[in-house]
Amino acid sequence: MEGTAFAPALEGMKNVKSEEGEMLSKPFLDVCKQLLPVIDQFGAAMALVEIEAKNADASSSCTNGLLWLTRAMDFIVELFRNLMVHADWSMSQLAMKLAPDRQKFMEVVGGTGDISSDIEKFCSTFRPLLEENHKFLASVGLDDLKAN
Template sequence: MEGTVFTPSLEGMQHIRSPQGEMLTKPFLDVCKLILPVIDKFGTAMALVKRDIGRNTSRLEKKYQSDPFRYNFLYNMVKEEYECKSAKGSTSCTNGILWLTRAMDFIVELFHNLLAHPDWSVTDACTDAYGKTLRKFHGWIASSSFTVAMKLAPDRKKFMEVITCKGDVRADMEKFCLTFPPYLEENHKFLLEVSFFGCYFASAIIESLSSSINSGIIT
């Protein structure tokens, strides 16, 4: 069966976890980037979201590429930053993972709205998704910018025609909405836990990992 615009992301999700079930950095970031061509179809309405996703994936990729072995697991970046007390900085990888996850929450909710409400315009779907995800984290300026941008969303019929050039796009959109959220929920859960326990939590994990590596348990 011929693939759809969602096929690359769906295939990428199969590689997000290690055999032990841990979140792998590069595959997770790849999935986030692979959905960008779909976001492009929304035009100017999604420019701000696309910029945020691109900026945060670039930040995390740069960190990963500095030491692929050390940062093979996504959460190692967070643990290290809590150990160094730099996790709360605006340019930290912890902050990057948080905002990337929030942006992807919005994208998932938007696609869900398009599936669940065939009578809604794309602007309606965007506005509702924004209200349920990103809006509570934005200040007045950011919120106003998003509100204006979403009014520039394309006509629903034309948008669906553009992304339905091949394959069963509705089925793949639904699969994306079902398959990707668990990874996002895991990110939120981990970030909440590490924020609560702070550097003591991170330090204990890093010490445990180092001990395992030194003893040959982890190779």
């Protein structure tokens, strides 16, 4: 792997906004998708952020999907930020008993790059995109939507 597991997402974030500064759906979704190999390294513990929609009712609308994807990504960003802030945390302290050993996880996602730097860059660059999603969702009255 060239660089860290975060490298594709960091590169993809450069294309998330149009020249006019508007969020572009496909590039945003691509960045989220590029994080799947990183999230997979947590094992079954991260199954809680997966959502599958197999019907076409109102709860599977694009806006609802954006809401839950944004919430899942909020969780992921906060998790990675906390991994950097609290270097002494073990994975079990994160309520992830099924997750791999912290050192092994960092080695696997670190690849040939500076994993701490890439996680910091990812969190600081991706957080504003999520905040923009929250503003949009609030503007249509959905940011405080609760699960059924």
